Amino acid sequence: MLDNLASANTKAKMSARDVRVFYGPKEAIKGVSIDIDMDNVVAFIGPSGCGKSTFLRTLNRMNDTIPIARVEGDITLDGENIYSSSMDVVQLRARVGMVFQKPNPFPKSIYDNVAYGPRIHGLAPNKAELDQIVENSLVRAGLWNEVKDRLQDSGTALSGGQQQRLCIARAIAVDPEVILMDEPCSALDPIATAKIEELIHELRGRYAIVIVTHNMQQAARVSQKTAFFHLGTMVEYGDTSDIFTNPREERTRDYITGRYG
Numbered sequence: 001m002l003d004n005l006a007s008a009n010t011k012a013k014m015s016a017r018d019v020r021v022f023y024g025p026k027e028a029i030k031g032v033s034i035d036i037d038m039d040n041v042v043a044f045i046g047p048s049g050c051g052k053s054t055f056l057r058t059l060n061r062m063n064d065t066i067p068i069a070r071v072e073g074d075i076t077l078d079g080e081n082i083y084s085s086s087m088d089v090v091q092l093r094a095r096v097g098m099v100f101q102k103p104n105p106f107p108k109s110i111y112d113n114v115a116y117g118p119r120i121h122g123l124a125p126n127k128a129e130l131d132q133i134v135e136n137s138l139v140r141a142g143l144w145n146e147v148k149d150r151l152q153d154s155g156t157a158l159s160g161g162q163q164q165r166l167c168i169a170r171a172i173a174v175d176p177e178v179i180l181m182d183e184p185c186s187a188l189d190p191i192a193t194a195k196i197e198e199l200i201h202e203l204r205g206r207y208a209i210v211i212v213t214h215n216m217q218q219a220a221r222v223s224q225k226t227a228f229f230h231l232g233t234m235v236e237y238g239d240t241s242d243i244f245t246n247p248r249e250e251r252t253r254d255y256i257t258g259r260y261g
């Protein structure tokens with residue numbers, strides 16, 4: 001088992017080992033180990049309250065913002081412990097970007113939403129280069145054609161689906177290595193959802209992508225690897241096709257066949 005983990009580790013962009021998360025005395029994540037590589041979109045599935053979002057948030061230390069949350073275990077990014085005291089958390093969150101359930105553009109122009117990160121991280125030495133980063137990010141997020149003539153309009157005036165793609169462009173603009181998505185389509189209609197799913201396909205390979213989803217059809221459509229969580233443990237992790245057609249664990253089978261959740 002250790003040999004397997006060690007050899008998988010050499011390829012992993014991120015690795016978690018025996019991660020536990022406590023909210024006060026309550027243990028919400030009970031020893032999760034997983035490797036996330038660049039080649040596959042990883043879906044986290046499982047019934048409500050099983051800890052998908054909690055575990056996702058450990059991957060870029062978003063739990064640091066919750067005073068009662070405590071994380072134990074090891075999580076590495078390119079082999080470096082992200083919880084070490086030398087880790088710059090602002091830098092970490094640029095490398096491991098996040099897209100939330102509800103689109104949350106800043107109350108600023110479309111341009112400034114995307115330019116915000118590059119500005120604070122000093123990624124563009126001049127206006128022309130910043131313009132280029134903004135354009136490239138919007139192109140990559142599949143939004144450029146819809147907004148190129150109104151970059152100074154407010155980001156909050158866009159439709160929900162456009163706002164979510166703007167948030168993806170904002171994450172992309174700081175050149176992340178990993179993108180975490182926490183139910184990114186749950187507030188969107190089916191057409192906007194399809195666009196985000198298409199986008200995930202296009203972004204695959206360039207970024208390591210982890211998506212939390214309640215929607216099993218969505219997990220099957222967008223991911224190559226699926227992790228099934230239940231009551232704070234990761235019950236099963238494997239190829240999405242196996243998880244959905246031939247799960248090893250009874251609890252996974254019960255969940256995917258709709259017996260609970």
Ligand SMILES: Nc1ncnc2c1ncn2[C@@H]1O[C@H](COP(=O)(O)OP(=O)(O)OP(=O)(O)O)[C@@H](O)[C@H]1O
Pocket residue numbers: 023028046047048049050051052053054055066068214
């Ligand atoms: N800020 C918090 N303070 C205390 N407990 C929390 C907090 N956030 C989550 N929890 C608890 O941790 C457990 C896991 O919650 P989490 O939101 O990670 O699950 P989830 O699988 O993402 O659920 P859902 O699918 O409903 O979003 C739950 O029991 C939840 O009540």
